[in-house]
Amino acid sequence: MDARDRRRMGINLRKWDESVPLHVASAGYDVPSFLRGRSTLRPLEIRTMGSVRGRSLLHLQCHFGLDTLSWARRGALVTGVDFSPRAVRTARDLARRTKIHARFLRSNVYDLPHMLEGQFDIVYTAKGAICWLPDLVRWAEVVARFLKPGGRFYLLEDHPYCEVFPNESDTTRLEVKHPYFGGRALREEYDGTYATTVKMRHRVSYSWAHPVGEVLSSLAGQGLVIESVKEFPYTYWKRFPFMSRDRNGDWILTEGAGLVPLMWSVLARKR
């Protein structure tokens, strides 16, 4: 990770910070129903993790905390981390309003070892997180640093194969445009985000493709034992305009459902 990548993360931070009140007001995040008790975790996540009661859980890139607080509602002792000051302020406010015990810290993932002590039973990251990170070797060092021996790491993400297809609002079919293989920052310029069409002041963001091999090798390189890798023909959001919902509420390709992987998960354990 060089100075240019640090600068790009700074540009991303401005866009993420601006997005927070827009996301809080968005139908997609549906904060009112969360306040009434809805969990924002996918049934798949809950099944995979099993009971988290009494377990310490570190959530990397927690945005404004809905998933973090949903794990806390299931009994986990949660710490959420995000580099957006507004996201962290909002997460703390939601914790206060829902009377959920949670800790939220503002930190870039890469700086977390300077900000936080201790180790956790679970490190969790999910649903649109690692594509914002330029360097997965250093990311995996952070994951390993914060896991207790025997602790579990869980990732649920967009499948990296999907990143080769542009997903703009006028995209009509799957067409390979971006490289599957990582290494270069992808600059994009949009009015809004995945959750809002409001025209934002900060339009530019940078993301990084991380192929399956890179993610797994970076975790294995830290001595984590990969326990399972799963790929799914459905995903948690409407990534392409031509998707529809299946009966479980997941998003699938309306035509060609099941042909390409849309989401994946990794479960790993520290020795």
Ligand SMILES: C[S@@+](CC[C@H](N)C(=O)[O-])C[C@H]1O[C@@H](n2cnc3c(N)ncnc32)[C@H](O)[C@@H]1O
């Ligand atoms: C799509 S959200 C995370 C997904 C979360 N499951 C959600 O939808 O609420 C991505 C988050 O990553 C955070 N983020 C991006 N780059 C980061 C970095 N380098 N360090 C810490 N947080 C970062 C952003 O501020 C944003 O809140």
